[in-house]
Amino acid sequence: MRPVELLVIGAASVVPLAIVGPFVARDDKGSLQPFRPGLIALALGVVAYFASRAAQLAAVRLSGLDLGAQPASGFVAIAYAFLVVGPVNEALRAAAAIPGLRSDRMRVPYDAMRVAIGAAAGFGTCETVGYLSSVAVSSASVFRALAGFSAQVALTGMWGFALGRERRRRLGGQAFTRAFLVVVFFSALVHYLLFSRGESALWAALPLVVSACLAALVARRDLLRMGDPKYKRRLSRLLPLSPPTIEELELALLKRPDRPLMLRWIFFGALVTTGVLTAMIAGSVFVGHGAGVDFAAVDQEVSFDRSGPPLVLLGSAALGAFPVSGFLVARASSAQGVLEPALAAAVAIVGLVVLLGLAAPVAVVFGLALGPVAFALACAGAWAGLER
Numbered sequence: 020m021r022p023v024e025l026l027v028i029g030a031a032s033v034v035p036l037a038i039v040g041p042f043v044a045r046d047d048k049g050s051l052q053p054f055r056p057g058l059i060a061l062a063l064g065v066v067a068y069f070a071s072r073a074a075q076l077a078a079v080r081l082s083g084l085d086l087g088a089q090p091a092s093g094f095v096a097i098a099y100a101f102l103v104v105g106p107v108n109e110a111l112r113a114a115a116a117i118p119g120l121r122s123d124r125m126r127v128p129y130d131a132m133r134v135a136i137g138a139a140a141g142f143g144t145c146e147t148v149g150y151l152s153s154v155a156v157s158s159a160s161v162f163r164a165l166a167g168f169s170a171q172v173a174l175t176g177m178w179g180f181a182l183g184r185e186r187r188r189r190l191g192g193q194a195f196t197r198a199f200l201v202v203v204f205f206s207a208l209v210h211y212l213l214f215s216r217g218e219s220a221l222w223a224a225l226p227l228v229v230s231a232c233l234a235a236l237v238a239r240r241d242l243l244r245m246g247d248p249k250y251k252r253r254l255s256r257l258l259p260l261s262p263p264t265i266e267e268l269e270l271a272l273l274k275r276p277d278r279p280l281m282l283r284w285i286f287f288g289a290l291v292t293t294g295v296l297t298a299m300i301a302g303s304v305f306v307g308h309g310a311g312v313d314f315a316a317v318d319q320e321v322s323f324d325r326s327g328p329p330l331v332l333l334g335s336a337a338l339g340a341f342p343v344s345g346f347l348v349a350r351a352s353s354a355q356g357v358l359e360p361a362l363a364a365a366v367a368i369v370g371l372v373v374l375l376g377l378a379a380p381v382a383v384v385f386g387l388a389l390g391p392v393a394f395a396l397a398c399a400g401a402w403a404g405l406e407r
Contacts, residue, residue: 042061058137100207138175299343337393
């Protein structure tokens, strides 16, 4: 049996588990019971998918767009992904979650996130089946399907997290609005990279998909802690060095320091980040040449498998520079918060995106995809380097 066929079988096994798992809950007696609000959202997510397809077809007919004739990197394709596909899909997924959120079976904060996951899982399953049935099965197509499903569920779950943290049973509130807008942007970005670009772009989408899944897992842990105080004690026994909560990260990033903001360390940190980034990319090229990696494949339309080694090597070196620089800046500045290292990383990322835009405008999309991941890694490195 070929590896591609094994991947398809694995996907067929994982997707049902991802759908059913969050929608089974334990009652007061400890027995497993179906979580009906999540199952309702799951069914309505299927309806939302077909409504999305109808809305997109209507938009194309009314506007007279011929997306098949547009290059994937054209402005029309990018505008369509960010102004039509992203907002319409996320709004329909949110609408599918409304009946479940208003159910009287909503008891703990995590239930709101489970309802959001249900709507995304129903929507994403139909989208995955429709995509795989319309293309030839290959490693690239399976990767697109699994990455798209995972990112969709993880990102939609984040506005569910915002509702659960505020213990809201309906859509609304400042936290939900901010989370929803961020989710719309990154959902459109992931969808564009996965389904509107060539196979090389899949490697640029991978860090964003993995980061979204990790953020969703941390958000799930925080909501479970809010609903069950015993969960925190059980987790502390299993993971004594568990990562900080989202609230702790927000405080570390946004709180006002006891001393004035050190502008010199922001400027110096941006230079350090740029220097470490240059050194690590140069090192990766040196190592790659020694290992026989063909870096020319990056600029060519080659297969998903052939473009992987150089892109993974360069991407790992580029992203690995940010936690290192964040740690160094935090240590050197004796910082008590991650604000200065985070701002230094942000300045370096903005400068890098501007340079990419001058070289090739479409490269800005790739910079936007990797920018949030790099910023999060810089914050993680700074968190490890704080004086405690």
